[in-house]
Amino acid sequence: QVHLVESGGGLVQAGGSLRLSCAASGSIFVITTMGWYRQAPGKQRELVASITRSGITNYADSVKGRFTISRDNAKNTVHLQMNSLKSEDTAVYYCNCYSTTLYWGQGTQVTVSS
Numbered sequence: 001q002v003h004l005v006e007s008g009g010g011l012v013q014a015g016g017s018l019r020l021s022c023a024a025s026g027s028i029f030v031i032t033t034m035g036w037y038r039q040a041p042g043k044q045r046e047l048v049a050s051i052t053r054s055g056i057t058n059y060a061d062s063v064k065g066r067f068t069i070s071r072d073n074a075k076n077t078v079h080l081q082m083n084s085l086k087s088e089d090t091a092v093y094y095c096n097c098y099s100t101t102l103y104w105g106q107g108t109q110v111t112v113s114s
Helices: none
Strands: 002-007 010-013 018-026 034-039 046-051 057-059 067-072 077-082 091-099 101-104 108-113
Touching: 002 091, 002 101, 018 034, 018 091, 018 108, 034 067, 034 077, 046 067, 046 077, 057 067, 077 091
Parallel strands: 010 108
Antiparallel strands: 002 018, 018 077, 034 046, 034 091, 046 057, 067 077, 091 101, 091 108
16 A cells, blocks of 8 residues: 655745645555646646656646656655646646556645736
């Protein structure tokens, strides 16, 4: 069983920055892909960014050039640096990882005020 804990969410003005972090703990075998998803009120959960163990990244078009995902394999952590935030980035952000199966964190709220 893998437990994911997110941190770093909060309230920020449009144009500002936030850094989300997620730490995995528990019975970790090997974590392959780690990622961030988000879900805004009334909308489906969507991929924000993902990163493989070797560092290959994938971003949603809406965040390309503004968000950067990174990870530390030794610490089983993944981070999401979010710059130039917009009101439409407001959502609950969820960390996930794949290690024999898919695991999800509880989510952290990001609110961008315009």
